[in-house]
Amino acid sequence: MPDVLDATPYDALLLLSFGGPEGPDDVVPFLENVTRGRGIPKERLKEVGQHYFLFGGVSPINDQNRALLDALRKDFAGHGLDLPVYWGNRNWAPYLTDPLREMAADGRRRVLVLATSAYASYSGCRQYRENLADALAALEAEGLAVPRVDKLRHYFNHPGFVEPMADGVVASLAELPEDVREGAHIAFTTHSIPTASADTSGPAEEHGDGGAYVRQHLEVARLVADAVRERTGTEHPWQLVYQSRSGAPHIPWLEPDICDHLEERHAAGVPAVVMAPIGFVSDHMEVLYDLDTEATARARELGLPVRRSATVGADARFAAAVRDLVVERAAVERGQDVTPCALGALGPSHQVCPVGCCPARAPRPAAAGADSPYA
Structure with a gap:
């Protein structure tokens, strides 16, 4: 700086x-x-x-x-x-x-x-x-x-976004009963989207299975999990899961859903889960309802201790x-040499969205990109 x-x-x-x-x-x-x-x-x-x-x-x-x-x-x-x-x-x-x-x-x-x-x-x-x-x-x-x-x-991989989320997971682990804390799993959650939309997310060269959307979330999950291990001394198993699905049931969306994941973890004998909403900047309605209300109620029915970590806000x-x-x-x-700040292996994202990035089903004008009509 x-x-x-x-x-x-x-x-x-x-x-x-x-x-x-x-x-x-x-x-x-x-x-x-x-x-x-x-x-x-x-x-x-x-x-x-x-x-x-x-x-x-x-x-x-x-x-x-x-x-x-x-x-x-x-x-x-x-x-x-x-x-x-x-x-x-x-x-x-x-x-x-x-x-x-x-x-x-x-x-x-x-x-x-x-x-x-x-x-x-x-x-x-x-x-x-x-x-x-x-x-x-x-x-x-x-x-x-x-x-x-x-x-x-x-x-997504700027330290100012990643580090507060890592602190939130550490704090949520500390809130769990001591007898289940060490064995707790982390469920990193984000908004489910249609798989077709995920596959075409990011620049064209990043399109494919899950596209940039899944790849970026997996990177953040790894970064947070690594930070949690460094701060607690414990390796907590983790998985990227999804929430807040909407739309026609015949259209494939990213899975597993957080509630299904909690059921699967409970059946596998996991003693506790921390739900970490890394896909959201703040604790808005989809966090309050889908995690704090619906997923927490499902965990209560299962007898599975859960905590939900804070978003960056x-x-x-x-x-x-x-x-x-x-x-x-x-x-x-201004044409100056810049070293963008980014954690992990993916590096900093593009400064300008290229043509073909995250395409819509029906093309519409989009500002603030290489294809902007208002350049």
Whole structure:
């Protein structure tokens, strides 16, 4: 990290997230936004919305993004990085177009984007880029100055993302009863996606069985498991498993599901499991319901002790990692030599998503990539 932090040529950072309802009346309209174009009946959305109604119709994701915004602003200010931070969502207020309008009005011309998704996949990267293109097209139609947007690289193996998760697993192991702690297994969880989507995740040269999506998660699981071994002196067996599947049952999705995995581990005589949601930046609804509620209830039925480790959230090390990524990308844009920070064997991700990266089933314009119409 240089002594003087320079974000030039960038003049703003946009925190781009999924969004979530903030009250019972928001739930169905939010789910309509998420599923737009899929023809899902409102009655079915009300059934799905029960997960949110269990928590008063409020997703924790917006408050968690507010906390991350605060952490980023404090970190930037504390390290002399002069870069304002804005916030927008794909599926709920503040909608993405609103902060882009605000940035245009504020005269921002080069914007970096931090997506709250650390890994390569259509839903975790390209879909965000498609939403950016839609929002920029809306600004263009309104006659506003359209800023150039660039997306920060995937940060799954940045130490500021990995180390807080390793600490979380160590803390969860310590919470287990002493007689089952040493033999506990670790279930590293992430969002299940269709296998066809996984197979085409990442750049074209990385497509294949599981694609970059599975490969990157396995790398993070190894990194965290190694860190846990170093900190505890115990080798805990682990497996990458999946959660939060949705969609038609005849379409293959990544498996095994976390609940099936807990049943299998219990049948095999495993004394305890730590569920580590490495695929999620924060403790949003899919973590609270699918792990803390559903999977924990299944483990209770089995008599299997489980703990769920924390996500990164607004950890100061993650805010520092974002600062590092900003300074890194700015130096790349200025043509300077940069050594990107990354742990493990995969190395740092690409700075610019190439053509053919995480393709959609039906091609749509996507900003912040080599194929961007707004370069």
